[in-house]
Amino acid sequence: METFAAHPVPAHVPPDMIGDFSLFTSPGMAPTPNGDPQAASAVVHGGPPIFYSPVNTRDGRGTWVITRAQDQRRVLQDPESFSSHRSIFASALGESWPMIPLELDPPEHGKFRSLLNPLLSPKRVMALETAVRERSAFLIDRIAAAGTSCDVMKDFAFPFAVNIFLRFLGLPDDRLDEFVGWANDLFHGDNAKRPAAARKIIAFIDDLAAQRRAQSVDDFMSFLVQSKIDDRPLTDAEIRGTGVLLFVAGLDTVAAAIGFDLNYLARHVDDQRLLRGDPSRIVLAAEELLRAYPTVQMIRVATKDVDFEGAPIRKGDYVSCATMIANRDPAEFDHPERIDLAREDNRHTAFAYGPHRCLGSHLARREIVVALEEWLKRIPDFRIKEGTAPVTYGGHVFGIENLILDWS
Amino acid sequence: MKIIVHKDKCQGHARCWAMAPNIFDLDDEGYIMDGDIDVSEADEKLAWRGAKSCPERALEIVK
Numbered sequence: 001m002e003t004f005a006a007h008p009v010p011a012h013v014p015p016d017m018i019g020d021f022s023l024f025t026s027p028g029m030a031p032t033p034n035g036d037p038q039a040a041s042a043v044v045h046g047g048p049p050i051f052y053s054p055v056n057t058r059d060g061r062g063t064w065v066i067t068r069a070q071d072q073r074r075v076l077q078d079p080e081s082f083s084s085h086r087s088i089f090a091s092a093l094g095e096s097w098p099m100i101p102l103e104l105d106p107p108e109h110g111k112f113r114s115l116l117n118p119l120l121s122p123k124r125v126m127a128l129e130t131a132v133r134e135r136s137a138f139l140i141d142r143i144a145a146a147g148t149s150c151d152v153m154k155d156f157a158f159p160f161a162v163n164i165f166l167r168f169l170g171l172p173d174d175r176l177d178e179f180v181g182w183a184n185d186l187f188h189g190d191n192a193k194r195p196a197a198a199r200k201i202i203a204f205i206d207d208l209a210a211q212r213r214a215q216s217v218d219d220f221m222s223f224l225v226q227s228k229i230d231d232r233p234l235t236d237a238e239i240r241g242t243g244v245l246l247f248v249a250g251l252d253t254v255a256a257a258i259g260f261d262l263n264y265l266a267r268h269v270d271d272q273r274l275l276r277g278d279p280s281r282i283v284l285a286a287e288e289l290l291r292a293y294p295t296v297q298m299i300r301v302a303t304k305d306v307d308f309e310g311a312p313i314r315k316g317d318y319v320s321c322a323t324m325i326a327n328r329d330p331a332e333f334d335h336p337e338r339i340d341l342a343r344e345d346n347r348h349t350a351f352a353y354g355p356h357r358c359l360g361s362h363l364a365r366r367e368i369v370v371a372l373e374e375w376l377k378r379i380p381d382f383r384i385k386e387g388t389a390p391v392t393y394g395g396h397v398f399g400i401e402n403l404i405l406d407w408s
Numbered sequence: 409m410k411i412i413v414h415k416d417k418c419q420g421h422a423r424c425w426a427m428a429p430n431i432f433d434l435d436d437e438g439y440i441m442d443g444d445i446d447v448s449e450a451d452e453k454l455a456w457r458g459a460k461s462c463p464e465r466a467l468e469i470v471k
Contacts, residue, residue: 077417077464114437121438122422347423347463354464357419362438 006060009052012314019044019051019065023297023322024058029394031401034384037394038260038293042328042337050311056320058396063299063318064311069326069349071309075300076321076354079105082300084356088396089244092198097237099245102356109355111229112242116359119220125362128164132367135163136374144378148408149385152262153401156371157255158183164367165250169208170219183251187397205243209236220246246360252397253295254364258371259400260293261286263390264339266383266405271341276376285341286369291348292339294323295398298352323349324398382407409452410470411445411459417466424458424467431455432467440466 009018021044023029028040044051044067056063066072075082085103087096098104101112118124139160143150150156162179166172185197208221216222224239234242265272275282298321306313313319326349328336333346351358358364384390385406392400420439424432431451433441447455459467 073464117420117437117439121420121436122425122434123438344457345460347461349463351421353419355419357421362422 006055007062009054009062010314010317012312013052013062014312017048017050017052017311019047019053021047021051021065022053022056023320023394023396025055026394028392031391031393033389033391035392037392037398038324038328039337041322041324041394044325045328045330049309052311053320057299057318061318063320064308064313065320065322065325066308067325067329069329069332072298072321072326072349073353075308075319076298076352076356079109079300079355081303081306082319083303084298084300086299086301089198089248092194098241099248100238100241101359102245102249103241106355112238113355113359115227115229116242119223120359120363122362125366128168128363129366129370131167132164132370133374135167136160136371137378140374140378149404149406152403152405153255153259156375157258157262158251160258160371161251161254161367164254164363165247168220168246168250168363170217170221171208179251183247186248187252188399201244201247202240205240205247206236209239209243249358250360250364252399254367256295256397256399257290257293257364257368259390259403260295260392260398261289261368261372262375262382262405263384263392263400263403264289264293266403268339269381269383272376272381274341275372279373279376281341282372282376283369284344286365286372287346287348288339288341288343290350290365290368291327291333291343291346293398294327294348294350296350296352297322297324297396298356299396321352323352379405380407409447409449409455411447411455412468412470413440413442413444414466414468415440415442417464418462419464419466421463423461423463427458427461428454432458 028035028037049068049071050064050066052062053065054062066075083105085098085105089099090097101109139156143155158180162176163173182197182200185193209225212221213225227234275285300319302313302315302317304315330336351361382405385404388404390400390403418440422434422438425434435441459469
């Protein structure tokens, strides 16, 4: 873990509202062999609807923590009071430009969403399905041909997610390993590797935009450089902000979801058999796995003073809406601790609520469903390889590494 | 049965459409079309499930 100086708790936070829970430092959040950080986060449901966590960001800042799904909905549906402009990516470089559209607030946000929504709409994603399926089948066939064991993240989840991303950008696969390296450094690197990776990603996006300006082809970046907002072309900063968000949001999250899902199934052979025996169950099962193993903690910044369920949120305070916490709220889900792959009433928040609902959610869903379908079709009963232990961790984006599966 | 569509609350999750594409129609951006939906008796169960699947609570069921 990185070290940082904790920020002092602001004076307006009543001492009795300080909680000792953090998605970074609580039990199960540091890298843990055979851990279950999503389940560990459910401990907050024994406490109040809102409390202050003194160290709940990567750089040691405190946040309010909203524990009830209903209250997270209120926060995330109200971008006027709770802004998402935090410059998450740029701040790693000491800069402050927004990733777009995530870190824009209304009304600017809506203009960019309307531009980008059609590219990732449910109907458009249906057209990408064949390519997604071919790619996952190719990777899993290669794994099956090579033996009876594999490192899921390295051999499947990352190359799969990165390939789909590159395809969306209209780029060939030849730089795939380089991209995986950037993503790894950006999300999991230390204080030297993170900014270095961020600069490489920016240079890549800028360079690609310049190429597509010079010569347009049928791909995402060409679309972006030709697009207009309010009758003017997008600025270089806007193109960069949009490209960077696509990179940040689309790679690690999908790969981690696939990892957590296969980790669960490896430990529940009955559920593997259930889905293998009736693949039509996979669509519903994927929703339950999204509920049980979401990976993102949303953070908003209060734009004004708000008294929220008795908590004095003050302008500038961070407010955390962790998907894994809302998804284990007993007021929202019957027996939330129980993973029931046939669960029907399942309004989970893996993709958040409100206007910033994950733009890529429809593609992510298809990637996860197709990955599970193709995996279960090709790989017989699998389990965690004896003598190995996957390592899980919490944080802004939950993750899993060293997931070695065996079907010998 | 009727479903009142609170268009301003729709955020394009498209869970209703995934559940019942013939009842819930989406625009090109993937958000629900404006206007309330009259549901035939045969479609009631499916429409109910679609409306109940909305994470934003944008679909209100009226008997």
